[in-house]
Amino acid sequence: xxxxxxxxxxxxxxxxxxxxxxxxxxxxxxxxxxxxxxxxxxxxxxxxxxxxxxxxxxxxxxxxxxxxxxxxxxxxxxxxxxxxxxxxxxxxxxxxxxxxxxxxxxxxxxxxxxxxxxxxxxxxxxxxxxxxxxxxxxxxxxxxxxxxxxxxxxxxxxxxxxxxxxxxxxxxxxxxxxxxxxxxxxxxxxxxxxxxxxxxxxxxxxxxxxxxxxxxxxxxxxxxxxxxxxxxxxxxxxxxxxxxxxxxxxxxxxxxxxxxxxxxxxxxxxxxxxxxxxxxxxxxxxxxxxxxxxxxxxxxxxxxxxxxxxxxxxxxxxxxxxxxxxxxxxxxxxxxxxxxxxxxxxxxxxxxxxxxxxxxxxxxxxxxxxxxxxxxxxxxxxxxxxxxxxxxxxxxxxxxxxxxxxxxxxxxxxxxxxxxxxxxxxxxxxxxxxxxxxxxxxxxxxxxxxxxxxxxxxxxxxxxxxxxxx
Numbered sequence: 001x002x003x004x005x006x007x008x009x010x011x012x013x014x015x016x017x018x019x020x021x022x023x024x025x026x027x028x029x030x031x032x033x034x035x036x037x038x039x040x041x042x043x044x045x046x047x048x049x050x051x052x053x054x055x056x057x058x059x060x061x062x063x064x065x066x067x068x069x070x071x072x073x074x075x076x077x078x079x080x081x082x083x084x085x086x087x088x089x090x091x092x093x094x095x096x097x098x099x100x101x102x103x104x105x106x107x108x109x110x111x112x113x114x115x116x117x118x119x120x121x122x123x124x125x126x127x128x129x130x131x132x133x134x135x136x137x138x139x140x141x142x143x144x145x146x147x148x149x150x151x152x153x154x155x156x157x158x159x160x161x162x163x164x165x166x167x168x169x170x171x172x173x174x175x176x177x178x179x180x181x182x183x184x185x186x187x188x189x190x191x192x193x194x195x196x197x198x199x200x201x202x203x204x205x206x207x208x209x210x211x212x213x214x215x216x217x218x219x220x221x222x223x224x225x226x227x228x229x230x231x232x233x234x235x236x237x238x239x240x241x242x243x244x245x246x247x248x249x250x251x252x253x254x255x256x257x258x259x260x261x262x263x264x265x266x267x268x269x270x271x272x273x274x275x276x277x278x279x280x281x282x283x284x285x286x287x288x289x290x291x292x293x294x295x296x297x298x299x300x301x302x303x304x305x306x307x308x309x310x311x312x313x314x315x316x317x318x319x320x321x322x323x324x325x326x327x328x329x330x331x332x333x334x335x336x337x338x339x340x341x342x343x344x345x346x347x348x349x350x351x352x353x354x355x356x357x358x359x360x361x362x363x364x365x366x367x368x369x370x371x372x373x374x375x376x377x378x379x380x381x382x383x384x385x386x387x388x389x390x391x392x393x394x395x396x397x398x399x400x401x402x403x404x405x406x407x408x409x410x411x412x413x414x415x416x417x418x419x420x421x422x423x424x425x426x427x428x429x430x431x432x433x434x435x436x437x438x439x440x441x442x443x444x445x446x447x448x449x450x451x452x453x454x455x456x457x458x459x460x461x462x463x464x465x466x467x468x469x470x
Contacts, residue, residue, distance in 0.1 A: 003095055004029045007036075007088065007102040008073075009110075011131055011244035012058040013204045014065045016169040018129040019101040024071075024173035031176055032095060033066050033073045035059060036087060037188040040079040045375075046368040049193035050337035051239070054200060054371055058245050059186050061203035070177030077188050081113040088117060092124050100124050103131035103244075106285050107375055108292035133279055134167050134248045137286035147287040148280075149390045155276050162252075163263060169249050195337055195371055200239045207240040211251060215258040220267035229329070229340040230413035235271065238372035239338070241278070251275055281380035284390060291379055294360050296388035301395075303467035306358040315450050316351050317365060319419070322449035324431055325405030326350050328418035335418075337371035342408055348385035349399035354456040356463060359386035387464070395464040398457050405431040421446040 004023040011017055012035075023031050042052065063073045076087050092100065100121065105111070118126045130136035140158050141147060148154035201207040214235040218225070225233030240246045252275065259268025285291050296302055315321050319330035329343035339347070344366075351362045363382040367373045383389025387397070409415055412430035416423050421444065422433055429436035437444045 002026060002029045002098040004031045004099045004101060005092065005095070005097045006031065006033045007100060008033060008062065009035075009102065009105055009244075010242070011103045011247075012055070012062045013207075013245050013247070014062070014069070014172040015204065015208070016247045016250050017103070017172075017244075018131040018170055019103045019127070020173060021170040022127060022129065023099070023101040024176065029099075031071050031173075032097070033062075033071055034088070034091060035062070035073060035075055036084050037075075037077045037190070038080055038084065039077065039188055039190040041081060042190055044080075046364055047190070048337055048367065048369050048371060048373050049191040050195045050369075050371040051242070051373050052188075052190045053192040053195055054202065054239060055243055056187060056192065057202040058204070058243055061205075063183055063186060065172075065204065067180035067183055069173055069175045070179060071173075072180055075186050081109060085113065085117055085120060089120060092121060097124055100126045102126075102128055104128050105132070106137065106282050108285075108289040111286075111289075131247065132244065133282055134252055134275070135161055135279065137283040140283065147283060151277065151280055151390075154280050154283075155273060158276050158279065159263060159272075166252065166256075167249050169247070169253055193337070199236060199336065199338070200371055201245065204245050207237070207245040208250070210240070211235070211237060211246055211254050215251075215254045215268070219255055219259050219262075219271045222268070223270040226270065227342045227408050228414075229332075229343055230409055230411075230417070234341060236338070238374070238377075242372045242374040242377075248275055248278065277380070278374075278377055281376040284380070285376045291383075292375065296386075297383055297390045298388050300468050300470070301386070301388040301464075303470040304356075304463055305466070307356040309355065309357065312355050312450055313351075313357055313361065315447070316347075316355065316357075320447050321350070321451075322434070322447045323350065323401040323405070324412070324415045324419055324422060324433065325409060326401050328409075328415045331418040333366070333369050337369055339366075339370075342404075344381055345385055346399055346401060346404045348382055350401050352386045353398040353460045354401070354451050354453060356456070356460055359383065359388060395468075396461055398460060400453060402431050402453065419446070 006020050006023045014020060066073050074091060078084055078087050091097065114128065135158065140154060140161060148157070201210050214237065222233065225231055237246065237251070241248065255262050255268050255272060262268035262272045288297065291297065316330065319327035319334065321327055326347055329339055329347045333339040348362055351357050352359045359382045363378055366378055370378070380389060387395035405415065411427040415430055422430055425433050425436060433444060433446060434448050
């Protein structure tokens with residue numbers, strides 16, 4: 001009897017899991033599952049404690065789901081990727097594994113690990129799958145067979161491929177044996193912080209339910225509502241996608257079931273664009289591994305002379321910059337482990353273009369806080385904001401934090417939620433509270449702006465121009 005081992009990584013679900021489905025296809029196979037926590041690796045990459053807590057919740061849920069199908073989950077805690085390789089070898093030997101199944105990860109270190117493993121394992125057939133994407137990297141290319149460097153043509157080619165044939169979802173495996181009753185609580189030696197389960201589904205069933213509800217009720221209005229942080233206009237599914245409690249294919253099929261015009265540019269198409277942005281950054285990372293090594297996509301931007309100002313950096317991190325929309329956003333991040341997408345752009349632009357602080361410092365801080373931390377998406381977003389990446393805004397496009405606040409939180413509803421010091425200020429004045437306070441001769445328990453935006457803009461343009469010429 002063949003023994004099939006499924007190695008779970010960032011794909012903690014039983015529905016539409018390509019590796020799991022492939023391992024369970026042979027009815028006579030003995031199927032085992034494996035998950036290995038790597039706390040030391042997580043520390044090196046600044047995994048957020050809230051994301052670790054969510055991962056633990058998904059892991060225990062996965063163990064119960066597999067146990068109900070008669071599939072045991074072998075759980076190990078090892079230091080790093082090198083230790084993972086050794087552990088897989090030992091398990092394969094111990095259980096006489098004939099086939100190893102896993103879903104690809106596209107980060108550089110993970111790809112190197114998997115290539116090494118395939119060379120090391122003797123007598124074991126290794127099968128890898130493109131599971132965390134709708135379309136495999138390399139399947140959406142230019143006419144010259146190169147990876148797209150600009151999002152819009154990539155999106156157009158991507159949608160054309162989807163219209164030709166939608167990627168299928170695979171069913172959860174059938175029951176393979178008696179349910180396993182005695183299940184230990186799984187945990188690991190890594191800091192964990194509580195998260196709000198009302199905002200972030202803590203198991204696969206809840207994630208699927210949230211996806212269904214969003215696609216049915218909100219996806220059609222996403223375009224009109226997504227930029228306003230005071231209202232619940234986004235799906236909040238990014239954390240589920242980052243750890244693989246749902247797949248992007250499930251998102252696509254559910255969206256099209258509820259919003260059939262999404263592929264034609266109708267209702268739901270803007271949320272589909274967001275899913276394609278996620279694919280774009282994943283595909284890019286596969287073709288440009290330097291993105292995993294703190295390198296900018298546009299080479300000359302490495303010449304920018306960044307400022308080193310610990311006081312200003314600390315003010316940005318803690319939400320004490322004197323710019324209400326920036327401060328509200330950073331406090332939301334620190335308090336919940338999540339930040340609204342429009343605010344990610346505003347806060348990133350402020351750090352890089354107003355304070356002239358290296359985007360990599362911001363990228364790292366976000367990962368250390370985000371419950372939906374994802375290397376490809378986070379790096380892509382930061383490089384977009386810093387004008388160092390592919391499809392980047394020109395370096396002379398700089399968000400004005402005051403007008404961004406006025407546009408997307410006009411009455412200051414979101415600001416008041418997170419910056420209660422400004423509760424007593426009229427809506428019209430809340431985006432420039434000090435101008436109002438000085439006029440009224442009122443003392444505010446809130447910092448004055450740590451930088452003058454107009455002056456900062458001039459300095460940033462000069463710094464980028466000098467780097468470009470260099």
